[in-house]
Amino acid sequence: MKYLIAEDELDLQQSIVTYLQRDGNICEVASDFGEASEKAAIYDYDVIILDINLVTGSGLDVLKTLKKEKKRAGVIIISANNSLTDKLEGLDLGADDYITKPFHLAELNSRINAVLRRGKYGGDEIMEFNEIKIDTKSRTAYIDGKAMALTRKEYDLLVFFISNKGRVLSKEIIAEHLWGDDSDLLDNFDFIYVHINNLRKKLTAEGAKYIKTAYGSGYKFIED
Amino acid sequence: MKYLIAEDELDLQQSIVTYLQRDGNICEVASDFGEASEKAAIYDYDVIILDINLVTGSGLDVLKTLKKEKKRAGVIIISANNSLTDKLEGLDLGADDYITKPFHLAELNSRINAVLRRGKYGGDEIMEFNEIKIDTKSRTAYIDGKAMALTRKEYDLLVFFISNKGRVLSKEIIAEHLWGDDSDLLDNFDFIYVHINNLRKKLTAEGAKYIKTAYGSGYKFIED
DNA sequence: ATTTCGTCTTTAGAATATATTTAGAATCAA
DNA sequence: TTGATTCTAAATATATTCTAAAGACGAAAT
Numbered sequence: 001m002k003y004l005i006a007e008d009e010l011d012l013q014q015s016i017v018t019y020l021q022r023d024g025n026i027c028e029v030a031s032d033f034g035e036a037s038e039k040a041a042i043y044d045y046d047v048i049i050l051d052i053n054l055v056t057g058s059g060l061d062v063l064k065t066l067k068k069e070k071k072r073a074g075v076i077i078i079s080a081n082n083s084l085t086d087k088l089e090g091l092d093l094g095a096d097d098y099i100t101k102p103f104h105l106a107e108l109n110s111r112i113n114a115v116l117r118r119g120k121y122g123g124d125e126i127m128e129f130n131e132i133k134i135d136t137k138s139r140t141a142y143i144d145g146k147a148m149a150l151t152r153k154e155y156d157l158l159v160f161f162i163s164n165k166g167r168v169l170s171k172e173i174i175a176e177h178l179w180g181d182d183s184d185l186l187d188n189f190d191f192i193y194v195h196i197n198n199l200r201k202k203l204t205a206e207g208a209k210y211i212k213t214a215y216g217s218g219y220k221f222i223e224d
Numbered sequence: 225m226k227y228l229i230a231e232d233e234l235d236l237q238q239s240i241v242t243y244l245q246r247d248g249n250i251c252e253v254a255s256d257f258g259e260a261s262e263k264a265a266i267y268d269y270d271v272i273i274l275d276i277n278l279v280t281g282s283g284l285d286v287l288k289t290l291k292k293e294k295k296r297a298g299v300i301i302i303s304a305n306n307s308l309t310d311k312l313e314g315l316d317l318g319a320d321d322y323i324t325k326p327f328h329l330a331e332l333n334s335r336i337n338a339v340l341r342r343g344k345y346g347g348d349e350i351m352e353f354n355e356i357k358i359d360t361k362s363r364t365a366y367i368d369g370k371a372m373a374l375t376r377k378e379y380d381l382l383v384f385f386i387s388n389k390g391r392v393l394s395k396e397i398i399a400e401h402l403w404g405d406d407s408d409l410l411d412n413f414d415f416i417y418v419h420i421n422n423l424r425k426k427l428t429a430e431g432a433k434y435i436k437t438a439y440g441s442g443y444k445f446i447e448d
Numbered sequence: 449a450t451t452t453c454g455t456c457t458t459t460a461g462a463a464t465a466t467a468t469t470t471a472g473a474a475t476c477a478a
Numbered sequence: 479t480t481g482a483t484t485c486t487a488a489a490t491a492t493a494t495t496c497t498a499a500a501g502a503c504g505a506a507a508t
Contacts, residue, residue: 139392152440191496
């Protein structure tokens with residue numbers, strides 16, 4: 001695998017490089033944003049490890065470059081502290097995962113593996129739909145950067161919708177996915193109405209009207 | 225350097241010893257957990273290579289001994305399978321790295337070098353979360369510079385939370401990591417409530433309300 | 449356009465599931 | 479043995495999920 005490590009703390013940079021090279025990986029480094037952006041634009045990396053608190057420039061630039069150049073590198077953001085805003089920033093930047101300092105190299109390693117594994121299966125750590133962002137790690141959904149207070153079923157429902165956005169989901173399918181073979185319930189699906197309603201309320205409270213009723217067939221999550 | 229190789233597959237054990245001795249290292253071996261624990265407690269090793277699938281005893285014991293005796297040996301776990309839980313468990317147990325069978329000796333060697341090199345950064349010395357600092361060497365947690373009087377379980381719980389900050393940890397996962405496969409307990413998880421409660425009390429006594437309940441899913445350690 | 453019927457929405461609250469807290473018994477370590 | 483720690487058990491508290499029922503809406507038939 002080929003990595004770009006954009007980190008200006010040189011001993012940390014070196015630790016990561018050594019750790020990754022140990023497994024036969026190819027590493028390139030960047031110590032400031034200019035260098036990081038440039039390399040990210042030109043070369044194809046499998047994973048980019050990006051410290052958003054580099055002294056020069058803005059982390060957005062590097063990620064924008066990646067999007068513009070349609071680079072498919074997985075991005076793991078290193079952030080110095082774990083405040084909510086930083087985390088949200090991480091989500092906004094479109095990173096695949098984030099890790100907060102200080103961390104164990106082995107922990108970084110398992111995140112890298114998760115990101116690489118994901119490329120194949122597509123199970124994202126962070127999901128997005130317009131102003132809605134879901135951090136599956138903390139099981140928290142954000143709307144316009146604000147954490148939503150969702151119950152477990154509401155959260156599961158939202159995740160299911162977003163991972164099937166645009167597709168009509170029948171009550172049967174939804175029930176099967178959220179309740180499994182709990183056959184007591186599967187006679188009627190009235191309870192779905194209630195959960196849909198509750199989730200809708202919380203979404204529309206923030207101005208998001210994404211759950212459309214497909215009369216007679218189900219629901220779909222889609223732009224107005 | 226001085227090594228302890230705790231491995232009961234004798235030809236593998238011998239291979240490792242020969243490989244390391246060729247570079248002028250001192251090696252001692254142990255073929256069961258009793259021997260490994262005893263030697264680990266008495267002698268000072270730079271690196272301990274520990275097969276967690278030894279037939280006798282529990283891998284926890286050796287690592288617990290190391291913690292109790294405040295031994296600073298780096299630990300590399302050899303594990304027979306490579307499931308994620310095993311990996312995480314290994315890290316949680318305080319190991320510095322892990323390697324899964326089968327492996328090339330050269331790979332083991334580079335892991336050893338990484339572990340030796342590490343000490344520097346990310347060495348498992350100090351963990352931090354806002355005003356909380358944990359000195360893993362002395363197993364002491366400080367809050368605003370003040371040492372907290374934590375019991376073992378409370379300390380372990382706090383470390384587990386902070387090393388997985390932001391992530392929802394189910395009671396099952398917590399139990400698995402703090403109690404291992406002690407299957408007597410794993411039927412119900414009520415005792416978790418008590419430890420959470422106790423830890424919370426001690427944290428909130430200092431104004432830190434970081435343990436959030438994720439109703440129905442678990443707990444997470446996170447900014448308010 | 450009106451009726452009709454099946455489908456969906458909405459609400460309130462009952463039932464259930466989950467979490468907190470306390471006290472004390474059992475266990476462990478010094 | 480003693481004191482600290484850990485676990486058990488039970489009460490209390492809280493949150494979620496489901497049921498039920500009344501009304502609104504959509505679509506097809508008249």
